[in-house]
Amino acid sequence: MNIQNIKTLGELKSKGYKSQSVKDELRNNLIKNIKNNVNSFEGIIGYENTVIPQVERAILSKHNINLLGLRGQAKTMIARKLIGLLDEFIPVVKGSEINDDPLQPISRYAQEIIEKHKDDTPIEWLHRKDRFSEKLTTPDVSVADLIGDIDPIKAANLKLSYADDRVIHFGMIPRANRCIFVINELPDLQARIQVALFNILQEGDLQIRGFKFRFPMEIQFVFTANPEDYTNRGSIVTPLKDRIGSQILTHYPKNIEIAKDITQQEINISENQNHIHVSEIAKLLLEQISFEARKSEYIDVKSGISARLSISAYENLVSTAERRAMINDEKETHIRLADFNGILPAITGKVELLYEGEQEGVEYVAQGLIDTAILRLYNVYFPEIKKLEKDEDKKPYQDIIKWFTENEGLEILDDSPDSLYQEKLSKVKPLKLFVQKYIKNLQDSDLYFYMEMVLWALTIHKKLSKHRFDQGNQFEDLFGDFIKGI
Numbered sequence: 001m002n003i004q005n006i007k008t009l010g011e012l013k014s015k016g017y018k019s020q021s022v023k024d025e026l027r028n029n030l031i032k033n034i035k036n037n038v039n040s041f042e043g044i045i046g047y048e049n050t051v052i053p054q055v056e057r058a059i060l061s062k063h064n065i066n067l068l069g070l071r072g073q074a075k076t077m078i079a080r081k082l083i084g085l086l087d088e089f090i091p092v093v094k095g096s097e098i099n100d101d102p103l104q105p106i107s108r109y110a111q112e113i114i115e116k117h118k119d120d121t122p123i124e125w126l127h128r129k130d131r132f133s134e135k136l137t138t139p140d141v142s143v144a145d146l147i148g149d150i151d152p153i154k155a156a157n158l159k160l161s162y163a164d165d166r167v168i169h170f171g172m173i174p175r176a177n178r179c180i181f182v183i184n185e186l187p188d189l190q191a192r193i194q195v196a197l198f199n200i201l202q203e204g205d206l207q208i209r210g211f212k213f214r215f216p217m218e219i220q221f222v223f224t225a226n227p228e229d230y231t232n233r234g235s236i237v238t239p240l241k242d243r244i245g246s247q248i249l250t251h252y253p254k255n256i257e258i259a260k261d262i263t264q265q266e267i268n269i270s271e272n273q274n275h276i277h278v279s280e281i282a283k284l285l286l287e288q289i290s291f292e293a294r295k296s297e298y299i300d301v302k303s304g305i306s307a308r309l310s311i312s313a314y315e316n317l318v319s320t321a322e323r324r325a326m327i328n329d330e331k332e333t334h335i336r337l338a339d340f341n342g343i344l345p346a347i348t349g350k351v352e353l354l355y356e357g358e359q360e361g362v363e364y365v366a367q368g369l370i371d372t373a374i375l376r377l378y379n380v381y382f383p384e385i386k387k388l389e390k391d392e393d394k395k396p397y398q399d400i401i402k403w404f405t406e407n408e409g410l411e412i413l414d415d416s417p418d419s420l421y422q423e424k425l426s427k428v429k430p431l432k433l434f435v436q437k438y439i440k441n442l443q444d445s446d447l448y449f450y451m452e453m454v455l456w457a458l459t460i461h462k463k464l465s466k467h468r469f470d471q472g473n474q475f476e477d478l479f480g481d482f483i484k485g486i
Helices: 009-014 022-035 051-060 075-085 108-120 152-158 191-195 198-202 238-243 256-266 280-293 307-327 337-348 355-360 362-381 395-406 418-426 429-438 444-460 478-484
Strands: 065-068 089-093 123-127 132-136 148-150 168-170 179-184 219-225 246-249 410-413 464-469 472-477
Touching: 009 108, 022 051, 022 075, 022 219, 051 075, 051 246, 065 075, 075 132, 075 179, 075 219, 089 108, 191 238, 198 219, 198 238, 256 280, 256 307, 280 307, 280 337, 280 362, 280 444, 307 337, 337 362, 337 444, 355 362, 362 444, 395 429, 395 444, 395 472, 410 418, 418 429, 418 444, 429 444, 444 464, 472 478
Parallel strands: 065 219, 065 246, 132 179, 179 219
Antiparallel strands: 089 123, 148 168, 410 472, 464 472
8 A cells, every 4th residue: 555645534444444453553564474474573592492482372362461481581671572563554533642543543543534524625644654653651650741630821811611521631652642552660550540551451441530431442551560669669559450461471591601691792892893702611601690680699699690791891891991992002802800899889879788798799799799609610611629629639729720820920011002911821830731732623712712711710719829819819838828818
C-alpha cells in the first residue's frame, strides 16, 4: 500500500484497509517472523532458550507483560525490541491527540471531524518508532500524568463547563493509544495510582474523573520490576498483578562466554582506542569478576550485580591502557594485569555491600573480587598452587620463588612503557619457562599477561609478597618481609 497517495478517509476505505488492534499487530508480525526464521529480538544475548520463548508466547496470547528481574538484565531492552513487531505505518485521524483509528474513532474530536467531513476527513500516517511510550515511575507521578485530568486553562479559553468532556487533558496512557506503553519499576508506583490501571488492563477502557464516557483503549502494556523493590520501596498490588497476563523472570548470563558477548556488544569504545589490544584471557578475567561478585559474602546479591558492571569495567580497562600509551607516546599497547587496578571505580559504584562488606570497606571488597577471579581462572590454566605443594615435583614454583630469594625483587610501574615492562618480567627466567610449559599455542602478546598472572597468584597464596604503592606494584620474597619486619 502506497501510503503517500492516501490522505483522506475515503481513499483509505477504497484501498480496503482493515483495522486491527496493537496486540493483533504484534501477534501477526511475530507469527511471520517465526515462520520465516527471523529473530524478532536481535541483540538480546543469552535468553534464546529461556526468556525470549516466554515473551513470544505472551505476545501470541495477546497478554500484557511484566518483566521481573534484577538490575542490568535487559528488561527495558526487550520492551524496546517490541517496536520491530509493529506495522511500519498505521493511519490516524489528523490532529487526534490519542491516535484515533479513522475507521473506529473513539474521541469526541475524531467523531465530530469525521461526521463533518465524511470521506474527506484528513488522515496521517504514524510510524512505528513513534508508537512507543515509556515512563519511569518516580515519587511525583500522579494519576493525572498517566490517565488525565480536567484542564482549567482549556476550559477558560474555550469557555466550557467542567462537565464538558472537551476540557479533558489526556495523560500519557491515552496518548499511547494503539501503541506500546512501558512502565519501568512498577513497584515504585504508589498503590492508589496502580489502582487507576485496573480498568485499562482488564476491560480495556479509560475513565477520567467523573465523566460517564469510557474510551476503549488499544495498548500493549509492558511493565518492568525488580524483586528488591517489593520490600525496599513498594510492591505491586495484588489485583494489578492478577490483571497482567504474563510475568516473565529474567536472569543474568549463565556462563562467561555469554557475558563476554554481551559486554562486547554494549561497550562504547571509540575508534581512537582501537590500538589497545585486549586479550581473550583479559576479557574472561573481567567477566569472572562479575560472577564472583554475584556470590560474594560481602555483597548483597539480592540487589543484583548489573551487566553494566562489566561494561563500565571494560571501558575503564581500555582507558587505563590508553592513558599509559599516551604518556609513553606508544602507537599501540596491550592490556596488562596491573591495568585491572583501573577498574576499581567501576566496581565500587555498582555493588551494594552487606554489613560485613561495609566493615571491610568497598575498595577492599573490590580488590578481593579481582584476586578471587584471578585465582579462579588461574586454576584453569596452571596447576593449583596448594595441591602442588603435596606433589614430589615442586620445581616450577620453587624456581620462581628461589629467583625472588636470590634477587632484590621486581618493581613494575603502572605507566612504564611496554619495552621496560617486558624487560623487567623477562628477568624472571623461571617465570617465562613456567608459562610456556603450561599455556599451549601461546601468543607472544599474551605471554606477559600470563607471567604477571602467575606472580599475582603466588602473592595471593602467600608464596610471594606484593606491595601496592601509588605508581605500581613491588613483588618480593615473602621471607624478606619477615626479616624487614613488614
